[in-house]
Amino acid sequence: MYKYDLTGKNKYYKLYACIRDDILSGKIKAGERLPSKRTFASELGVSVVTVELALDQLLAEGYVTSKERSGIYAERVGEGLFGGEKIQTKAPLITQEKKWRVDLVKGNTPPNMFPFSVWARLIRTVLSDCGEHLLERVPCDGDYELKRAISAYLYRSRGIDADPRYIIIGAGAEHLYGVLVQLIGRDKLYAVENPGYGKISSTYALNGASWTPVPVGERGMDLDELEKSGADVAHVSPSHQFPTGEVMPVSARSRLIEWAKEKNGYVIEDDYDSEFRLTGKPLQCTYGLCPDRVVYMNTFSKSLAPSMRMGYMVLPPALYEKFLKFYSSSASIVPLFEQKALASMLDGGYFERHLSRLRNYYRGIRKLLLERLNDAHCGCVVNDTGSGLHMTVKLPKAKSDEEIKRIAEGRGIRLKCLSDYLLAPLQGVDKCAVINYSGLTEENLQ
Amino acid sequence: MYKYDLTGKNKYYKLYACIRDDILSGKIKAGERLPSKRTFASELGVSVVTVELALDQLLAEGYVTSKERSGIYAERVGEGLFGGEKIQTKAPLITQEKKWRVDLVKGNTPPNMFPFSVWARLIRTVLSDCGEHLLERVPCDGDYELKRAISAYLYRSRGIDADPRYIIIGAGAEHLYGVLVQLIGRDKLYAVENPGYGKISSTYALNGASWTPVPVGERGMDLDELEKSGADVAHVSPSHQFPTGEVMPVSARSRLIEWAKEKNGYVIEDDYDSEFRLTGKPLQCTYGLCPDRVVYMNTFSKSLAPSMRMGYMVLPPALYEKFLKFYSSSASIVPLFEQKALASMLDGGYFERHLSRLRNYYRGIRKLLLERLNDAHCGCVVNDTGSGLHMTVKLPKAKSDEEIKRIAEGRGIRLKCLSDYLLAPLQGVDKCAVINYSGLTEENLQ
Numbered sequence: 001m002y003k004y005d006l007t008g009k010n011k012y013y014k015l016y017a018c019i020r021d022d023i024l025s026g027k028i029k030a031g032e033r034l035p036s037k038r039t040f041a042s043e044l045g046v047s048v049v050t051v052e053l054a055l056d057q058l059l060a061e062g063y064v065t066s067k068e069r070s071g072i073y074a075e076r077v078g079e080g081l082f083g084g085e086k087i088q089t090k091a092p093l094i095t096q097e098k099k100w101r102v103d104l105v106k107g108n109t110p111p112n113m114f115p116f117s118v119w120a121r122l123i124r125t126v127l128s129d130c131g132e133h134l135l136e137r138v139p140c141d142g143d144y145e146l147k148r149a150i151s152a153y154l155y156r157s158r159g160i161d162a163d164p165r166y167i168i169i170g171a172g173a174e175h176l177y178g179v180l181v182q183l184i185g186r187d188k189l190y191a192v193e194n195p196g197y198g199k200i201s202s203t204y205a206l207n208g209a210s211w212t213p214v215p216v217g218e219r220g221m222d223l224d225e226l227e228k229s230g231a232d233v234a235h236v237s238p239s240h241q242f243p244t245g246e247v248m249p250v251s252a253r254s255r256l257i258e259w260a261k262e263k264n265g266y267v268i269e270d271d272y273d274s275e276f277r278l279t280g281k282p283l284q285c286t287y288g289l290c291p292d293r294v295v296y297m298n299t300f301s302k303s304l305a306p307s308m309r310m311g312y313m314v315l316p317p318a319l320y321e322k323f324l325k326f327y328s329s330s331a332s333i334v335p336l337f338e339q340k341a342l343a344s345m346l347d348g349g350y351f352e353r354h355l356s357r358l359r360n361y362y363r364g365i366r367k368l369l370l371e372r373l374n375d376a377h378c379g380c381v382v383n384d385t386g387s388g389l390h391m392t393v394k395l396p397k398a399k400s401d402e403e404i405k406r407i408a409e410g411r412g413i414r415l416k417c418l419s420d421y422l423l424a425p426l427q428g429v430d431k432c433a434v435i436n437y438s439g440l441t442e443e444n445l446q
Numbered sequence: 447m448y449k450y451d452l453t454g455k456n457k458y459y460k461l462y463a464c465i466r467d468d469i470l471s472g473k474i475k476a477g478e479r480l481p482s483k484r485t486f487a488s489e490l491g492v493s494v495v496t497v498e499l500a501l502d503q504l505l506a507e508g509y510v511t512s513k514e515r516s517g518i519y520a521e522r523v524g525e526g527l528f529g530g531e532k533i534q535t536k537a538p539l540i541t542q543e544k545k546w547r548v549d550l551v552k553g554n555t556p557p558n559m560f561p562f563s564v565w566a567r568l569i570r571t572v573l574s575d576c577g578e579h580l581l582e583r584v585p586c587d588g589d590y591e592l593k594r595a596i597s598a599y600l601y602r603s604r605g606i607d608a609d610p611r612y613i614i615i616g617a618g619a620e621h622l623y624g625v626l627v628q629l630i631g632r633d634k635l636y637a638v639e640n641p642g643y644g645k646i647s648s649t650y651a652l653n654g655a656s657w658t659p660v661p662v663g664e665r666g667m668d669l670d671e672l673e674k675s676g677a678d679v680a681h682v683s684p685s686h687q688f689p690t691g692e693v694m695p696v697s698a699r700s701r702l703i704e705w706a707k708e709k710n711g712y713v714i715e716d717d718y719d720s721e722f723r724l725t726g727k728p729l730q731c732t733y734g735l736c737p738d739r740v741v742y743m744n745t746f747s748k749s750l751a752p753s754m755r756m757g758y759m760v761l762p763p764a765l766y767e768k769f770l771k772f773y774s775s776s777a778s779i780v781p782l783f784e785q786k787a788l789a790s791m792l793d794g795g796y797f798e799r800h801l802s803r804l805r806n807y808y809r810g811i812r813k814l815l816l817e818r819l820n821d822a823h824c825g826c827v828v829n830d831t832g833s834g835l836h837m838t839v840k841l842p843k844a845k846s847d848e849e850i851k852r853i854a855e856g857r858g859i860r861l862k863c864l865s866d867y868l869l870a871p872l873q874g875v876d877k878c879a880v881i882n883y884s885g886l887t888e889e890n891l892q
Binding site: 013016020056057060061062063075076077108111112114116120123124127128131132134135136137138171172174175178182186199206207208219247248249250251252253254279283284301305306307308309326329330331332333334335336337338385386387 | 466502503506507508509521522523554557558560562566569570573574577578580581582583584617618620621624628632645652653654665693694695696697698699700725727729730747751752753754755772775776777778779780781782783784831832833
């Protein structure tokens with residue numbers, strides 16, 4: 001013992017590690033008195049300071065204790081903990097997803113559509129203009145410059161008159177759903193559309209809130225069923241329901257608002273793809289009908305790039321007050337960098353130019369797609385409101401949904417049917433393919 | 447009626463808005479038949495196409511319905527919704543915080559200490575090297591390059607042998623606490639240190655989990671009390687408890703692990719400021735003792751900049767599997783940009799150079815601070831383990847905690863006492879100031 005090899009650099013750390021390992025392995029026993037600093041120093045040929053540093057570290061970590069006028073003693077540190085055995089586990093790696101020739105499920109905008117050079121230039125400008133201000137803490141609700149830019153954009157593009165104050169910047173839709181559960185309450189019942197986007201209900205569940213599926217008809221969420229459901233909150237996409245594509249007419253929206261007022265509940269208007277109305281102007285949104293009872297929510301993941309985890313919501317004043325109560329001592333979780341760059345993208349008109357370019361592109365894709373469907377002579381019935389980037393196609397001649405998907409798979413096409421989006425059983429949704437064409441290219445359609 | 451002024455651009459939208467407003471105001475009554483397209487066109491002097499576009503928009507939004515071979519009729523849209531009355535609310539603005547001469551509560555690293563030019567250069571390099579890859583979706587657990595870089599850094603700096611796979615990148619500590627609640631369970635009881643960092647318990651509560659305070663003594667969390675508490679999870683900062691500054695000795699850590707094994711529970715090792723051990727090497731961490739039962743967690747907000755919402759945790763394999771189950775279809779909420787830049791900062795050694803510069807800086811601050819406290823002849827007893835960036839100072843001569851804070855306030859100093867961090871009553875913590883010196887500058891101490 002104590003014949004440690006301490007040659008080379010960092011002698012004190014080596015000595016610390018040697019003694020520690022001897023205590024762990026039991027070579028130095030619990031309660032055993034260690035040699036004096038001077039003995040250590042002379043035996044090992046190091047300075048007393050080196051020994052002191054090593055012993056200080058052991059003292060700080062609790063491997064040894066020092067008793068005044070007596071010396072330093074090894075501590076009991078528990079047994080079998082430090083056997084050095086590696087944990088053996090077989091946790092799955094994230095599996096590589098299958099490569100499809102055509103993917104009609106996942107909707108990622110073709111990367112070359114993103115105005116990368118504009119974005120890179122804005123990033124560089126933000127970097128040099130803001131400098132060290134970029135390091136400052138961002139208020140919980142986001143950078144005011146971006147909140148103001150979003151408010152102005154909402155007014156220009158959607159006719160929404162939203163006070164920038166009530167806009168909350170978040171890291172994408174899922175993050176915002178989680179915040180909403182905290183604001184509205186985990187004890188409330190959240191009605192979600194059936195069929196619907198599964199991530200909505202699963203995110204509510206993950207955040208500890210209960211949800212209930214409410215059927216979607218031609219006029220969006222069935223309001224009679226909503227009333228029967230006992231829900232307090234209705235999560236809807238009135239401008240373009242996913243996956244049915246239905247639009248909620250204004251009379252149904254006004255009834256929905258009445259429901260929320262009576263219930264003292266809320267409507268969450270998930271406007272996830274309203275930017276992509278390809279024919280006519282964007283549809284008027286529900287938020288304007290009653291900003292006290294409607295949470296308006298949208299993200300930039302779809303319109304900019306999937307790596308851009310940025311979304312926002314406009315809160316009713318009562319919920320905004322709650323937000324401040326819960327979060328005022330927290331910082332925004334979105335980096336200031338991205339917030340500043342997006343603000344200049346909105347203010348400079350780059351975002352809207354990008355959107356109009358995207359819409360033009362998708363108009364072409366949609367036209368080609370409709371032609372292809374027509375050419376196929378499959379007797380299919382297309383339901384497409386010209387909103388958003390997906391449509392449903394009823395295939396009455398098909399035997400079953402499984403057959404539709406099997407045939408598609410045989411051609412390298414990833415496809416889901418309406419029934420795949422069911423959260424609870426529903427009649428009359430079979431033999432209907434959901435075609436998300438946001439990831440399609442002209443090549444795919446040749 | 448129908449004498450609309452449609453001069454100028456965007457005639458169809460103007461026509462749409464005029465008809466819509468007339469329906470809303472009741473000028474056009476529910477059920478009323480609208481003139482034919484041709485009548486509209488000739489009366490208003492616009493083309494039939496313009497009228498068609500306007501009517502299409504009204505149809506899509508549900509203001510009118512079309513009956514085959516009959517015409518277009520105004521719909522009933524609900525009353526009193528569109529009165530145009532603005533909501534009047536008095537939600538508080540985020541109040542401007544008081545400016546203090548010296549702030550010993552908030553711990554923000556002086557911004558000029560951040561290696562801004564290095565960071566800006568790395569950002570530019572990432573921008574040109576990664577290009578459009580930056581737009582790709584990031585896996586739920588983070589960019590693998592950053593996970594690998596953190597794993598290597600943990601090995602170099604903390605001797606932690608963590609498989610990069612089990613590292614999860616998150617948007618700061620609060621975000622990670624929320625994810626942990628989802629993984630470990632909202633039905634579990636979380637033990638937190640008392641006194642402690644209030645954000646920990648409040649974040650558990652916000653995420654719907656129950657917590658219980660467990661007293662902290664000289665050896666960190668009191669393990670007898672932990673056993674009595676019935677908790678399933680212990681959230682501890684063994685390397686430097688906040689605010690007491692105590693270090694948990696290795697024997698207590700091993701007992702804590704035994705507790706977690708027996709309970710089938712978890713230890714959350716919040717290593718929030720271990721980078722700042724100013725004397726000696728960083729203390730060994732608990733994670734290495736039992737990677738199956740310990741979640742290791744740290745952030746870069748303290749060591750880099752408060753605007754950088756980036757943290758990480760190393761999960762036990764069982765929790766990692768759960769994480770994949772819950773999140774594999776989600777994207778990471780931290781922008782790829784920041785992840786890539788941080789990875790090159792770690793791999794290039796810039797982060798460790800920055801840290802060692804910071805540590806040197808804080809050694810100077812700490813020395814000056816101890817001198818000032820000594821000069822003050824206030825009979826105070828300093829408890830400082832040389833870990834982290836805060837210390838406690840017992841002031842036996844003071845009358846009360848309120849007096850300590852009042853005197854400090856009179857000198858423009860923001861200060862909290864140990865009692866301000868109590869989550870439940872505890873004996874013997876009075877007359878003790880907590881001095882967080884991470885925001886101090888040499889000027890403050892002249």
